[in-house]
Amino acid sequence: MASLPSLETTAIPGLVVVRLDRRDDDRGFFKENWQREKMLAIGLPDFGPVQNNVSFNGDRGVTRGIHTEPWDKFISLATGRIFGAWVDMRQGETFGATFTLEMDTAVAVFVPRGVGNSYQVLEDATAYTYLVNEHWRPGVAYPALALDDPNAAIAWPIPLTEAIISEKDQNNPTLDPSTAMAPKKTLIVGALGQLGRALHAAHPDADRVDLFTGEGVTALDLTDSEAVAAWPWHEYAVVLNAAAYTAVDAAETTEGRVAAWAANATGPATLARLAREHAFTLVHYSSEYVFDGTAALDPGHTEDEPLSPLGVYAQSKAAGDLAVGLAPRHYLLRTSWVIGEGNNFVRTMRGLAEKGVSPSVVDDQVGRLTFTGELVRATQHLLESAAAFGTYNVSNGGAAMSWREIAQAVFERSGRSADDVSGTTTATYAEGVLAQGKPFAPRPLNSAMSLEKIRATGFEAEDALVALDRYLAD
Structure with a gap:
């Protein structure tokens, strides 16, 4: 031989x-x-x-x-x-x-x-x-x-x-x-979302697409086969897919189910096929919702845990994960409780604190915040270090916290008392939502993920409370 x-x-x-x-x-x-x-x-x-x-x-x-x-x-x-x-x-x-x-x-x-x-x-x-x-x-x-x-x-x-x-x-x-020949470009898909905007700040020269046009953003629907075929995919070395349908409860409706599967499953499957055809690296962002939340809090969900999605949103994200895994060059970043530019939990709690409201927040869902800057930093690390392709859990570090504990941290940093935030259970909160005739999706009670795999590549996650201080100050 x-x-x-x-x-x-x-x-x-x-x-x-x-x-x-x-x-x-x-x-x-x-x-x-x-x-x-x-x-x-x-x-x-x-x-x-x-x-x-x-x-x-x-x-x-x-x-x-x-x-x-x-x-x-x-x-x-x-x-x-x-x-x-x-x-x-x-x-x-x-x-x-x-x-x-x-x-x-x-x-x-x-x-x-x-x-x-x-x-x-x-x-x-x-x-x-x-x-x-x-x-x-x-x-x-x-x-x-x-x-x-x-x-x-x-x-x-x-x-x-x-x-x-x-x-x-x-x-x-x-x-x-x-x-001189320029290097192949980077493409940001889902550029108008909070993660897409954060990625653009780190990649100012990247091409950007979304379902709708915006300043410097071109419309591209990944479910439109003619539009996809006409796009110059061979020009890209890296495609960052920040597109997602994230309305967890609305995904339980007839229209929401279709939209969730289009964005979270069909879109990633299309990009995975294109990655195989054009040899670009596909970076895709997923969710801890692909798990049912029954893992032990320590170490939390690991990358190789079998998928066990609960609701429609979770199921569509899990399908997208399976599709992206077929791309030869891929980084699949599973994350949780994303906070960035735009409406989010931290901004809502800050607003309630400033208005003198004392909210009741669920205290039996536990996880870690992930600020978009941390996701961008992890993405850059994986690409620049040429880490092994595959799936990585990414969130901010520190102890896992409940939504109530996070709300209390925001209140304290806003000059209010932590005691102004009372606790409730997910089941009680769901009853109130359903009583109003609104849809409610099941949630994993444990959203904490092990960060050992990405740590082994040399990436150290910033403590979530340190990032929270900076976010609120900004």
């Missing part, structure tokens, strides 16, 4: 050389040109090739490039030898950096998106083969570079005056920072 190939880094970030295990005998040779499991084991990205091309070169001296396609490539040779040359054409500090290498059939190179690729044939009948992770699309323009660019200063073994070069490649421009 063939052994593992080896990997060598270069001066161009992401451009790596792979030494293949070629087995030679008197008949010829055998090699595993691309074996996904082994390539991942040596550190290559799981770039998801969708097309294999072969460029046959009949004569020594054929020279092709320098072409900067907007996709990743894994290049190797079936026969012959080449002199390969690569130039970093991406925006950034390494723009213009070069790397050259003589290759035979025992060598391969992974070329990341935005790195200019070229080669010169050193033997007749050389077959150059490459895998790419996007299909060629008509009308796509990308930077090219002159083979004799003085800044790149590539030392071609066969002088270009003696080489065989296409007319197009003879007229490529010289190095120009203004044509």
